Each structure stands twice: as structure tokens, then as C-alpha cells.
Amino acid sequence: MRTSSLSPLTRRRGSALVTVLMVSLGLVMIIASVIGYSLTERRLNYREGMRLEARNAAEAISDYGLAQVRQLMETRSDFSPTRFTSNEGQIVKPSSDFWTGSKVVTSGADAPELLIGLVAPVVSSNVSSTLYYFDPADPNNEYEPLRGRYAFRFDLKIIAKATVTAGNGLGGGPQTCYLTQTLSARASPLFSHAVFYNMDLEVLPGAVMNLVGPVHTNGDLYVRSQGTTTSSSLNFTAQVTTAKGIWAAYQKQYYMQRAGYLDTTNFTSAVTFMATPTPPATTGTVTSLYDSTNKIWRDQAWNTGLTPTSPESATKAAARNSFRVWASQTYKGNLQTSAHGVPTYKPVSDLGYAEGTNNDAHKLIEPAIPATDTANYNAEVESQKYATQCGIQIIVNPSTVTRTGRMPDGTSISIPAGMYRVFTKSGTELILPGQPSFGPNNSVTNPITNPNSPLIAGVVPIVVVKQDQMYDMRRVVSTFTYGVNRSSSNKYAPRLLDIIDVDMAELRSAVAKTVNGATTVTRYLTALPAQGTTTTASNWANNIYNSAATTTTVNLTNANLIYSYYPSSGTISVFPTGTWNGGIYIQSIDADLDIVGSTTPSDHRKDSGVRLIFGRGHVASASDGSGLTIATNDALYVLGNYNADGTIDTSTGATSSARAVDDADETPCSIVCDAFTILSAPYFTASGSGTSTYYAQKTGWNDRLSDHVCDSSSWSSSWATTNPSSSNCVDGKCNDSATYTYDPIYKLSWTASPTVPTTTTPLSSNIIARSTYSTTSRALTANTKFASSSTELSTAIMTGITPSNRYPGYYSGGLHNFPRFLENNSGNGYSQRTIAIRGSMVAMYDSTAATEPWSLRVYDAPNRLWGFSNLFLNGRFPPLTPRVMSYRRVDFTDIDKTTYASMKSSWGL
Incomplete structure (x- = not known):
């Protein structure tokens, strides 16, 4: 039997299944x-x-x-x-x-x-x-x-x-x-800046002005020059930073000049800044904010018409960004604003500033507050105050009634009229040379310090209180209202001031002997040159009233020391070790604010001022050269040269008096105050010889002429009651043949005739500029103030200003008017004088004692040679210099x- 095989189809199906499975x-x-x-x-x-x-x-x-x-x-x-x-x-x-x-x-x-x-x-x-x-x-x-x-x-x-x-x-x-x-x-x-403003900074000069050294403002920076050519340009040569913006504009579009108002719209003079140099070059490219080709200003508005107060918008942001990119590429970091991320610098502690709402920075110069005043006490603020830091504290009551001052720990102390007391910052009482009284209620006098005692014949007081001593034509009585037309009911009336004179030459001698243990000191002689003597010539060569004088070595054997006093035991002892730290605080009780509505006389201020006299040459300092700081809650006046020899190099290079020290021994120093005014050095001329030698003031400040005009150009007899005009350009008395004193700062009584020397040889009229001498009354007379003298200062200056736009008619004067002036520095046919300042200029707060705005009606402008001290450039600063973070x-x-x-x-x- 034959068996058939599997069909080919079946075999193909099996292999496909395997393939599928695989x-x-x-x-x-x-x-x-x-x-x-x-x-x-x-x-x-x-x-x-x-x-x-x-x-x-x-x-x-x-x-x-x-x-x-x-x-x-x-x-x-x-x-x-x-x-x-x-x-x-x-x-x-x-x-x-x-x-x-x-x-x-x-x-x-x-x-x-x-x-x-x-x-x-x-x-x-x-x-x-x-x-x-x-x-x-x-x-x-x-x-x-x-x-x-x-x-x-x-x-x-x-x-x-x-x-x-x-x-x-x-x-x-x-x-x-x-x-x-x-x-x-x-x-x-603070003094690492040539210029530091805690508020808006305006620099708007009429002549060429070169600012050397770094500049910073926590506000907006307004720059413009009063002209249309390079002859009136404004040039910054170092880094400039602002925590807000820079604007080529005037904060106050119109402000009061002598004869009315000034339109500043069309001023196009260059305002230049320097790019950071690219090595190996040492000087950077100078470029102006003004584009003369396209006739536009490349400031933070970037030709949009925007202002600092314009609301924030896409346009403003785009303009700010365009300026930031251009300024960075052009100046390479030497001009930076808020657009570049510049921060606000302020002192440690709650000492900020916001115009019109926060003047806490002024607390730096105010008296101490006790810890028990829990509503106002701030431990950190107190620790920053000069009133708690300075090693020596002088509490002065210049007024005519007993008033209450404050100790270094803020506790109250009663000071009789016209008196002062002195303490260490820890509260130990001190006695200055020539101090007439001390102890509780100034009830103690002692031959050691009594200037009339034969035991210390010739000792000159360091501090002298002079009531009703001089006028400040810028400071007016409280009944005058700015922004309202002058009239018989709104009369411009200058204030008569109490003056606290501080003799800087005697202070230098006292510190040299007491602190440094010195037996000699190099200084100028300050006694008035005696008239008609044969021995005057040698002293005149070293006299502070001689513009060409040089210093001399003074023996300190008979100079007085600064002592300490212990009321509990009534003992006088040596100056406490470790007291001196380079700082002196002067508390003027007159500078305290009024208590409004009070009927108690001691609650109301009588205006005053601290004045530093005879400061020519080196100031007091410890032997290590650490320097000196003078601070006060009051307005401060410097009479003549200060920490400088008065020989002015007017160049702008390395040897300029605006930056280079006089010699290797010059020390850093600072002045800290509510408002700052320069009074030029009184200089005398000498004529004749032997017993016919006579001296007379030719230039500079004289207290007895302080209520007079600086010059007689376009003066009106109705200056106080009519508005400024082309025929009414200056404030003050004129053409009244005022009697003035041989001593420019003689202690005056304005209610009686001033005392004049009785042994003075009659002076011929050609010796005293703009004055005559009466041979019968032996009186010196003048119709105006003297022309000023060129004056040199080497110091940092921290002070207050009166801001523009605070009230109608107010203008700060700008940086170019940072120091206040009261004299004729250039007008009425006189050559322009130079005011040279090397140091640092700091506007930290609003003035509260001297609150009046700038006015050109009380002075003629000097040639300004202002710069940054090489001492500060190299990191050497005065004692107790504040820090900003x-x-x-x-x-x-x-x-x-x-x-x-x-x-x-x-x-x-």
C-alpha cells in the first residue's frame, strides 16, 4: 500500500509561522x-x-x-x-x-x-x-x-x-x-570722592570748570554750562557715577540772578567726560554729551524730551537703554548711572536722605540723645554721630540767656549765657587754655586758666564767644518770605550773628604740647602788628596778616596745657591719656531748632556760627600726622587760609594747589557743619620804617563791614524793600562811611561805636583801599566791604545745602557755589581772586540752621580752583571719616x- 507525502502547501505554512513568530x-x-x-x-x-x-x-x-x-x-x-x-x-x-x-x-x-x-x-x-x-x-x-x-x-x-x-x-x-x-x-x-552728593547734584558754571577726581551723587545729576562756546565748558576728568540719571538741563529752569532771571534754554557749551584710557595710553578720549553736529544732548533722555519725573514707559526704557549702550562704549565705565546698575551709597545705620521727607543724615552732626529717650534713641545712629565719637566736646551757649545743652551721652547740662564747657567723650571735664570759667554752672575760675592772671600772662584763649559779632548777608530774619516781592512789609533784613571763634594756631600749640609733648611748634604769629615800633619788622615777616609771611618756630615753654577737672573733688589734673583722637565737636546751643509757640526765651534760637580763625599753615594733629576733624551742628565760617600756606599754584597740573600738598608734613583734615562759608584772609600792608612804621588792612574780611555791599555797582538805597532789577543788583549798606576796626575780628558791640587803636599813627588815604582815615577821631571808614584776597584751603568739607525747588524762589547754587561766599571776589574793577580748595566736597543733608537759598546779590564769584587732595587719592583720610556702604x-x-x-x-x- 502506497502512502502519500505531506503537501508542499502545508510545509510552506509551517515555515511562515516560524518566521512570523521570529x-x-x-x-x-x-x-x-x-x-x-x-x-x-x-x-x-x-x-x-x-x-x-x-x-x-x-x-x-x-x-x-x-x-x-x-x-x-x-x-x-x-x-x-x-x-x-x-x-x-x-x-x-x-x-x-x-x-x-x-x-x-x-x-x-x-x-x-x-x-x-x-x-x-x-x-x-x-x-x-x-x-x-x-x-x-x-x-x-x-x-x-x-x-x-x-x-x-x-x-x-x-x-x-x-x-x-x-x-x-x-x-x-x-x-x-x-x-x-x-x-x-x-x-x-566719604572723602574718597572729590565730590559726593547725597541728593541731586547740579553743576552749572558760568566759566570753564574742571572737576578733578571721582564724582558721585545718590540723586540725579544735572549738567550744563552757562554759555555757547568752549570758553565756558564743564569738564569731568575722572569717573562720574549717579544712582539715578544724568540730564543736560537745569533743575530750576529760571533762577534769581542779580537783576532778575536767566533763561538757560540755549546754552550749548560742551559738557565733557573722559573715557577710561586703554593701556599704554594714560589719558582717555574726551567726548562731550552735546552732539554739535546733530545739535542734540546725549543724556538719559536721549533726545526724547523726557525728564526725571516722567512716568515709566517703553519710550523711557528705550531711551535709558540707548544711553547705557552709548555711554558704555564711549566712556568705558567712566560715566555710569542707574542704567548701569550704580547703587545708592549711604552711611551704616538709618541715616538716609530723601528730599522733603527724610533728612536723617543730618543726625550725623546733631547732639547726642540719651538712652532714656526711647522714642528717639537709636544706638547705631548715636554711635555714628560726631557728638559721640569726637575725643573733645565743646558745648557753647552764645546767647544772652542760660540754656541747656547736651553732654556726649545725651544728658542735659545747663550753660550760662556767653559761656562754654569742655568734656571728653566719656564725660570728663576739660579746661582749655584761656577758658575763663568751668565746672557746674561755670562757677569756678582758676589762675591756671584765667587769662587775666599774671601766672599765665600772654596766654591766648582757644575759644572766644562774641555776641552780636557779624552779619551774614545771605542769612535773613525769619519775617522775610522768599518768593514774595520785597516791600516795606517784606523787608530783606540780614541776621546779626553770635560768633564762636576757635583759634586754630593756639589749638595747634596746645595739642603739640599736651598731646605730643613738644617743646616747640612751627606756626604763624597771630598778634596784630604793633604800630610805630622799631621791632616790628622781624615779626612782620612771620605775621599771619602778611600775605608773604613764612612760619617761625615758637617756644612752648610758657604755653598752657589742656587740663582735666574733677568737680567732685575740685581738683585740676593732667589731660587724660587716650582722650585725643583727632576729633573736636562744637555744640552750639544756638543752632538747636526753635520750640514753636513757646514763651520761654531760652526755647528760641538766636542765630550763630562757629568760625575757625588763624588756620593758615598746618592744623593741630597728633605726632603721627593723623590730622584733625572739626565738627559742629552749627553753620561754620573759615576765616582765611586753612591747613595751607596761602601760596597758590593756579596751574591744573600735578603741582596745582587743587591737588598737591604744600609739604610732606601736611595732614588730612575735615570740616563738618550745617552750612559752610569762606571768608577771605585779612591782609595788611606795611609802610614806613622804624617808629614811623604803620599797618593797615588792604583786603579780606572785616566784621565791622559785614552788613555792607560787596561792591557798589548798581546799588539802590531801597535794596531791602524793592525787587532786584538792573539798578538794584546788590544787597547791603553802601556810601555811609562806616567805621571799621583795625582788628578785623575785634569783639564788637553793634549798639555802640567800635573801639579803635589810640596809639595809631595817622594813615594816609592811599594806604587803605576804598577807605579814609580821620586824624581827629583816629577812625577807619569805608563805604563797602574790602575786596577779598585769594585764599587756599586743604580740607574735606561735609556740609548741608538748601535744595533747589524746595520753596518758591529757592536755588541751591549748584556745586560751583558749594562753599558760600559773602565778598567781592571779582567785581567793580578788581582782578578776580582765586579760591583754591584741595580736599573733598560732600553735600550730605539739608541745612537746618542756615536754611536760606543761594543768592548772587551778596558776592562776586571767584576763580574756582577746586580739586581732589593727593592725600585722599592715596588713601590718607581725616580722623572719624564716615563710611558709605x-x-x-x-x-x-x-x-x-x-x-x-x-x-x-x-x-x-
């Missing part, structure tokens, strides 16, 4: 692989997302801590290394509620951490000091706002960690991120767990 298996494997890869990719992506979340959380924690650190540094001047590692208890982490909705672990060992490290001072290797120099040659400092300056720098590291967990099994284990960033706190000495984040880095643990351990945490 293909399917391959597909399954591919799909499985794809699915597995997808799941792995998902897990990796998920973990990367966890890592980013952990990093963002750690960064948020770090920034949260950085903000707290900055706030604490701004409110308390503690830069001790362990301030934040010693569990100060003020740095906190974000609360757990902050992380709601996130995967951040908020408890246990993986909870977020925020740790603040050691505060580490950073200094430069090229200076032997505690300062850091922001080197312009370092590329990292190209856009550094403090480039080219010295500052105290403190770096502080912050580390943070955050852990994120998946919670759904996809991300695997928790992800932890560690990072660190560094906050660089810069405590910049700024901050910069200089590092942000991811770190690993090992580094994190190491840093934590090194901080003792």
Missing part, C-alpha cells in the same frame, strides 16, 4: 528596548529636574540669607569676623510654608541649610593699610563704581544646601545641591558635599 519576537524585543530606554530617559530627566529644583532651592535660600546679611550690615557697623558665625540669631531660613507645592525636604537631616561664614577683610598688597584699592588696571574693575579708589572691603561667604525627593519612585533617591556665593561689602570713606555679589559657585562640609567645619559650625 519577527514578532524581534518586534517585541525592540518595543521592550524602546520602552526600557524611554523609562530610563524619563528617570534621568526626572532626576535632572530634581537636581535643578534642588539647585534653585539652594540658590533661593542663599539669596534669602544674602538679603538679610546686607540689611544687617546697613543697620549696624559691626565687621567683626565672627559676627554671623556666633549664632547672632538674626539670620533665618525661609519657613517650611515657603516650600509648599515643591518637592523640597523641609525636616530632618535633609532639611534646607543656610550658613553664614566669617567676615574677612580684604586688603591690597600695594598699600600698607587696612584699605583695598580698586585698581583701574584690573580688567575686572572696568565697570567697578569704586574704580581707582580706596575702601574698606569685607567679603562674606554664604553656603546653602537643599534636598529634593521624588516621592513617586521614578526619581530614585533624593537629590541634594550645595552652593556658595560671596557678598563683597564696601565701606567707602555698597555691596556687590562677586562669586556664585556650585560645590560638592566634601567642600561644603569643609567650609562648615572651618567656621566652627
Whole structure:
């Protein structure tokens, strides 16, 4: 029997099945692989997302801590290394509620951490000091706002960690991120700036003005020059920064001149800034804000017509950005504004400023407040005041009634009329040479300090109170209203001031002997030159009233010391060791604000001023050359040259008196006050010889002429009651043949005739400029003030101003009128005098004692030679110089767990 085989079809079907199964298996494997890869990719992506979340959380924690650190540094001047590692208890982490909705672990060992490290001072290797120099040659400092300056720098590291967990099994284990960033706190000495304004800065000169040294303002910067040619240009030669904007405009479009108003619309003179030089060049390219080709100003408005008060808009943002790009490319960091991120600089503690609403910075010069005054006491603010920092405190009552002052700890002290008392900052009473009385209620006198005692014949008092001594033609009685027409019912009446004279030459001698133990001192002679003597000639060569005088060595054997007094035992002892720190604070009780509505005479202010006299030559200083700071809550006047010899180099180069010191012994010094006025040096001429030698004042300030016009050009007899006009251009008396004293600062009584010398040889009329001498009454007379003399100052100046637009008719005068003037510096046929200032000019607050606005009717402008002292340029600053704070984040880095643990351990945490 024959059996048939399987059909070919059946065999083909079987092989196809195998093929299908194999293909399917391959597909399954591919799909499985794809699915597995997808799941792995998902897990990796998920973990990367966890890592980013952990990093963002750690960064948020770090920034949260950085903000707290900055706030604490701004409110308390503690830069001790362990301030934040010693569990100060003020740095906190974000609360757990902050992380709601996130995967951040908020408890246990993986909870977020925020740790603040050691505060580490950073200094430069090229200076032997505690300062850091922001080197312009370092590329990292190209856009550094403090480039080219010295500052105290403190770096502080912050580390943070955050852990994120998946919670759904996809991300695997928790992800932890560690990072660190560094906050660089810069405590910049205020006087490291040639110009520093805490408010809007206006620079609007009529003649060429060159500003040498760094300039900063916390407000807006207004720049314009009063002209249309290069002969009236304004030139900045170093870095300029503003925390707001720069505007080629006048803040006050119209302001009072002598004869009315000035329209500034068409002024197009150049306002130039210098680009940072590119090595090896040492001078950068100079470019003006004014584009003379297209006739537009390239300021922050960028030719849009916008102003600082224009509301924020896309146009304003675009203009700001266009200016930022152009300024960066053109000036290479030498002109920066808020568009470049320039911060506001302010002192440590709550001492800010906002025009019209916050004048807290003025507290720096105000008397101390007792701790018991809980409503007003702030420990940090008190620690920053000159009234608590200065080693010597002089409390003066210039008025005619007993008034209450405040001790260095803020407690009250009664001072009789016309008296003063002196204390160390710890409260120990001191006795200055020539001080007539001391002790409680000034009831004690002693031959050691009694200027009439034969035991100390010839001792000259350092401080003399002179009631009703001089007029300040800018300061007016309170019944006059600015912005209202002058009339018989709104009469412009200048104030008669009490003056507190401080003899800087005698102070120098007293400090040299008491503090330094010196037996001689080099200084000028300050006694008035005697008339008609044969011995005068040798003394005249060293006399401060001689413009060509030189210093001489004075023996201190008979000079008086500064003593201490202990009322409880009634004993007088030596000057306490460690008292002198270079700072003297003069509290004038007259400068206190009135108590409105009070019927008690002692509650009302009688205007006064502190005046520094005989400051020519070097000022008082410890033997280490640390210098001197004089601070007061009152308006301050400097009579004549100060910390300078009066020989002025008017060049603008390296030897200029606007920057170069007189000699290697010149020390840094500062003046801090409510308002600052320069009175030019009184200079005499000598004629004749032997017993026919006679002297007479030729130029400079004289108190007896202080209520007179600076010049007689376009004077009107109705100046006080009629508005300014072309025939009424100046304020003050004129053509009345006023009698003045041989001594320019003789203690006057304006209710009686001034005393004049009775032994003076009659003077011929050609000896005294604009004056005559009566041979019968022996009286000196003049119709106007003397022409001023050129005057030189080497000092930092921190003072208040009266802001523009505060009230109708107010104008600050701008930086070009930063010091106040009261004399004829250029008018009525006289050659223009030079006022040379090398130092630093700081407008920190609004004036509260001398609040009157600028007026051109009381002076003729000098030639301004103002610059930045080489002492400050090289990091030598006066005692007790305030610091202003700024901050910069200089590092942000991811770190690993090992580094994190190491840093934590090194901080003792």
C-alpha cells in the first residue's frame, strides 16, 4: 500500500509561522528596548529636574540669607569676623510654608541649610593699610563704581544646601545641591570722592570748570554750562557715577540772578567726560554729551524730551537703554548711572536722605540723645554721630540767656549765657587754655586758666564767644518770605550773628604740647602788628596778616596745657591719656531748632556760627600726622587760609594747589557743619620804617563791614524793600562811611561805636583801599566791604545745602557755589581772586540752621580752583571719616558635599 507525502502547501505554512513568530519576537524585543530606554530617559530627566529644583532651592535660600546679611550690615557697623558665625540669631531660613507645592525636604537631616561664614577683610598688597584699592588696571574693575579708589572691603561667604525627593519612585533617591556665593561689602570713606552728593547734584558754571577726581551723587545729576562756546565748558576728568540719571538741563529752569532771571534754554557749551584710557595710553578720549553736529544732548533722555519725573514707559526704557549702550562704549565705565546698575551709597545705620521727607543724615552732626529717650534713641545712629565719637566736646551757649545743652551721652547740662564747657567723650571735664570759667554752672575760675592772671600772662584763649559779632548777608530774619516781592512789609533784613571763634594756631600749640609733648611748634604769629615800633619788622615777616609771611618756630615753654577737672573733688589734673583722637565737636546751643509757640526765651534760637580763625599753615594733629576733624551742628565760617600756606599754584597740573600738598608734613583734615562759608584772609600792608612804621588792612574780611555791599555797582538805597532789577543788583549798606576796626575780628558791640587803636599813627588815604582815615577821631571808614584776597584751603568739607525747588524762589547754587561766599571776589574793577580748595566736597543733608537759598546779590564769584587732595587719592583720610556702604555679589559657585562640609567645619559650625 502506497502512502502519500505531506503537501508542499502545508510545509510552506509551517515555515511562515516560524518566521512570523521570529519577527514578532524581534518586534517585541525592540518595543521592550524602546520602552526600557524611554523609562530610563524619563528617570534621568526626572532626576535632572530634581537636581535643578534642588539647585534653585539652594540658590533661593542663599539669596534669602544674602538679603538679610546686607540689611544687617546697613543697620549696624559691626565687621567683626565672627559676627554671623556666633549664632547672632538674626539670620533665618525661609519657613517650611515657603516650600509648599515643591518637592523640597523641609525636616530632618535633609532639611534646607543656610550658613553664614566669617567676615574677612580684604586688603591690597600695594598699600600698607587696612584699605583695598580698586585698581583701574584690573580688567575686572572696568565697570567697578569704586574704580581707582580706596575702601574698606569685607567679603562674606554664604553656603546653602537643599534636598529634593521624588516621592513617586521614578526619581530614585533624593537629590541634594550645595552652593556658595560671596557678598563683597564696601565701606567707602566719604572723602574718597572729590565730590559726593547725597541728593541731586547740579553743576552749572558760568566759566570753564574742571572737576578733578571721582564724582558721585545718590540723586540725579544735572549738567550744563552757562554759555555757547568752549570758553565756558564743564569738564569731568575722572569717573562720574549717579544712582539715578544724568540730564543736560537745569533743575530750576529760571533762577534769581542779580537783576532778575536767566533763561538757560540755549546754552550749548560742551559738557565733557573722559573715557577710561586703554593701556599704554594714560589719558582717555574726551567726548562731550552735546552732539554739535546733530545739535542734540546725549543724556538719559536721549533726545526724547523726557525728564526725571516722567512716568515709566517703553519710550523711557528705550531711551535709558540707548544711553547705557552709548555711554558704555564711549566712556568705558567712566560715566555710569542707574542704567548701569550704580547703587545708592549711604552711611551704616538709618541715616538716609530723601528730599522733603527724610533728612536723617543730618543726625550725623546733631547732639547726642540719651538712652532714656526711647522714642528717639537709636544706638547705631548715636554711635555714628560726631557728638559721640569726637575725643573733645565743646558745648557753647552764645546767647544772652542760660540754656541747656547736651553732654556726649545725651544728658542735659545747663550753660550760662556767653559761656562754654569742655568734656571728653566719656564725660570728663576739660579746661582749655584761656577758658575763663568751668565746672557746674561755670562757677569756678582758676589762675591756671584765667587769662587775666599774671601766672599765665600772654596766654591766648582757644575759644572766644562774641555776641552780636557779624552779619551774614545771605542769612535773613525769619519775617522775610522768599518768593514774595520785597516791600516795606517784606523787608530783606540780614541776621546779626553770635560768633564762636576757635583759634586754630593756639589749638595747634596746645595739642603739640599736651598731646605730643613738644617743646616747640612751627606756626604763624597771630598778634596784630604793633604800630610805630622799631621791632616790628622781624615779626612782620612771620605775621599771619602778611600775605608773604613764612612760619617761625615758637617756644612752648610758657604755653598752657589742656587740663582735666574733677568737680567732685575740685581738683585740676593732667589731660587724660587716650582722650585725643583727632576729633573736636562744637555744640552750639544756638543752632538747636526753635520750640514753636513757646514763651520761654531760652526755647528760641538766636542765630550763630562757629568760625575757625588763624588756620593758615598746618592744623593741630597728633605726632603721627593723623590730622584733625572739626565738627559742629552749627553753620561754620573759615576765616582765611586753612591747613595751607596761602601760596597758590593756579596751574591744573600735578603741582596745582587743587591737588598737591604744600609739604610732606601736611595732614588730612575735615570740616563738618550745617552750612559752610569762606571768608577771605585779612591782609595788611606795611609802610614806613622804624617808629614811623604803620599797618593797615588792604583786603579780606572785616566784621565791622559785614552788613555792607560787596561792591557798589548798581546799588539802590531801597535794596531791602524793592525787587532786584538792573539798578538794584546788590544787597547791603553802601556810601555811609562806616567805621571799621583795625582788628578785623575785634569783639564788637553793634549798639555802640567800635573801639579803635589810640596809639595809631595817622594813615594816609592811599594806604587803605576804598577807605579814609580821620586824624581827629583816629577812625577807619569805608563805604563797602574790602575786596577779598585769594585764599587756599586743604580740607574735606561735609556740609548741608538748601535744595533747589524746595520753596518758591529757592536755588541751591549748584556745586560751583558749594562753599558760600559773602565778598567781592571779582567785581567793580578788581582782578578776580582765586579760591583754591584741595580736599573733598560732600553735600550730605539739608541745612537746618542756615536754611536760606543761594543768592548772587551778596558776592562776586571767584576763580574756582577746586580739586581732589593727593592725600585722599592715596588713601590718607581725616580722623572719624564716615563710611558709605555698597555691596556687590562677586562669586556664585556650585560645590560638592566634601567642600561644603569643609567650609562648615572651618567656621566652627
